[in-house]
Amino acid sequence: TKTGIYLLQEGNEEPFNIRLHLARDILTIQEQDVLCERTVTIRRQAIGGFGLSIKGGAEHKIPVVISKISKEQKAELSGLLFIGDGILQINGINVRSYRHEEAIVYMGWADEKELDSVHDRMYTPKFLALRGSSLFKFSAPPVTTWDWTRAEKSFTVYEIMCKVLKDNDLLDKRKHCFSVQTEAGEDLFYSVELDYELLTWEKAFQMATFLESSGTSSPLCDSGLHLNYHPNNTKRWVDLRLIPLLHSRLSHHVPGSDVCRKNAFQVMAVDGVCSGVIQCPTAEDCLDWLQAVANSISNLTKHNVKKINRNFPVNQQVTTWDWTRAEKSFTVYEIMCKVLKDNDLLDKRKHCFRRSRC
Numbered sequence: 590t591k592t593g594i595y596l597l598q599e600g601n602e603e604p605f606n607i608r609l610h611l612a613r614d615i616l617t618i619q620e621q622d623v624l625c626e627r628t629v630t631i632r633r634q635a636i637g638g639f640g641l642s643i644k645g646g647a648e649h650k651i652p653v654v655i656s657k658i659s660k661e662q663k664a665e666l667s668g669l670l671f672i673g674d675g676i677l678q679i680n681g682i683n684v685r686s687y688r689h690e691e692a693i694v695y696m697g698w699a700d701e702k703e704l705d706s707v708h709d710r711m712y713t714p715k716f717l718a719l720r721g722s723s724l725f726k727f728s729a730p731p732v733t734t735w736d737w738t739r740a741e742k743s744f745t746v747y748e749i750m751c752k753v754l755k756d757n758d759l760l761d762k763r764k765h766c767f768s769v770q771t772e773a774g775e776d777l778f779y780s781v782e783l784d785y786e787l788l789t790w791e792k793a794f795q796m797a798t799f800l801e802s803s804g805t806s807s808p809l810c811d812s813g814l815h816l817n818y819h820p821n822n823t824k825r826w827v828d829l830r831l832i833p834l835l836h837s838r839l840s841h842h843v844p845g846s847d848v849c850r851k852n853a854f855q856v857m858a859v860d861g862v863c864s865g866v867i868q869c870p871t872a873e874d875c876l877d878w879l880q881a882v883a884n885s886i887s888n889l890t891k892h893n894v895k896k897i898n899r900n901f902p903v904n905q906q907v908t909t910w911d912w913t914r915a916e917k918s919f920t921v922y923e924i925m926c927k928v929l930k931d932n933d934l935l936d937k938r939k940h941c942f943r944r945s946r947c
Contacts, residue, residue, distance in 0.1 A: 591881050596868040598853075604868060608826050611881055614834055614889055616856055618864060619826040629670060631663045640664040643676065694719040695793035696730070697786070699779040702760060712763075712780060715741075717790075719797045722746050724769070748772045751794040753787060767791065830865075832858050835889045839882055841875075847936035854879055919944075 591611040596604040597618065610617040631640075640662020641655050653676045655664075664670045696718035703711045716727040725731070725740040752758075754766040760778060765787040769777040781787050838857045842849050852875040856864040869875035927933075929941040 591878070593874075593878075595870075597865050598868060599865040607829065607867075609867065609878070611878075611885065613885065616832040616834060616864065616882065616885075617828060618830040618832070618867075620829040621826060627669065629667055631667055631670075640666075641670065694721075694797045695789065696720075697781075697790075699781050699790070700763075701726075702778040702780065715779070717779070719746070719793050722797060724749065724797075744769075744771060746794065746798045751791065753791055754778075830862065832856050832862055832864050833860070834882070834885050835859070835893060837886055839879065839886065841879060842938065847938045849937065854882075856882060919946075 590613075591609075593609050595607060595609055597607040597620075598604040606621055608619040608621075610619065640659040641664035642657040643653055643655055655670060655672055655674045655676065658664045658670060658672055696716065698714055699717050700712040701715045703713060716730045718725045718727065718731065720737070722745055724744045724746060725737065726742045727736070727740050731737050731740075748771060750770045752768045752770065754760075754768060758768075759766060763780040765782065765784055766778060766780045767787060767790060769779070771777075779790075781790065834856075836859045839854065840857065841854045850866065852870070852872055853866050853868045854875060855866050867878070869878060923946060925945050927943050927945065929935075929943055933943075934941060
């Protein structure tokens, strides 16, 4: 294999940096691209929270970005998060248009279990809404701004802890349940119909707490955060073009002429894919690549001939190719091949031979 950074020119466009990678049977051309998205999972620690702080939001007309990363905390130890990274999603919830004070993280119906002795086992439908950093409980969905002031109860997310109930924690036969525990010692139990609803509420609570307190510890949820984010100036090489080398054509000249390109070449595949003009910094570097690619093409051709010949008797070998479409054919005792040198050359092309009849 062989790899290097060079320039690629296509038509009249300005040359741009590419990375060439030569393998046994393929030439890969890669371009540099900004890494658009990455998903990172970090888990909250008891002290220090997630170890990062954020700023921005729709009210500031800038994306939510990481503004601070604490030393030796979860965010830094991940090695994948950096100051200036833009956060796109948290636990699958889009935060591109997040507004700290007004954004509704999630809202929907849930059945609240009443735990008093008279109405034990009774469930009452409640409409829950996570808005900004607060949890609101309503008997009916809020429609107007005034409705938000009429909530039955409201809590800030750092005053409560959300816990998904499993197995022995369940109060009855309902399976998809979570509890909200307040600092005052009050326990609120809720049930939803489907597993995905339960997961959505869990993620919503996590995101609301993260966006409110980011770098500080919060009693909200002990499970981790899955951050889908835009890295800060992180680049990577991505495949631009793949050139299969079997029977491909290598050219050091301007097509149709005897003009040799200066420190440049191109490779044309059988299927018509062209590399474009690859420019090397020195003549030695260009020659090195020409020889390497030519050797790969030659070796592939020899290997392909052997593979075909193994499948046929001697008198039928290599006749499986579409020989009937040849422009001309000669028996070798009718012709003579001569390598041309110096004064025999017809133009500026140096590596030439001539076929003539005997």
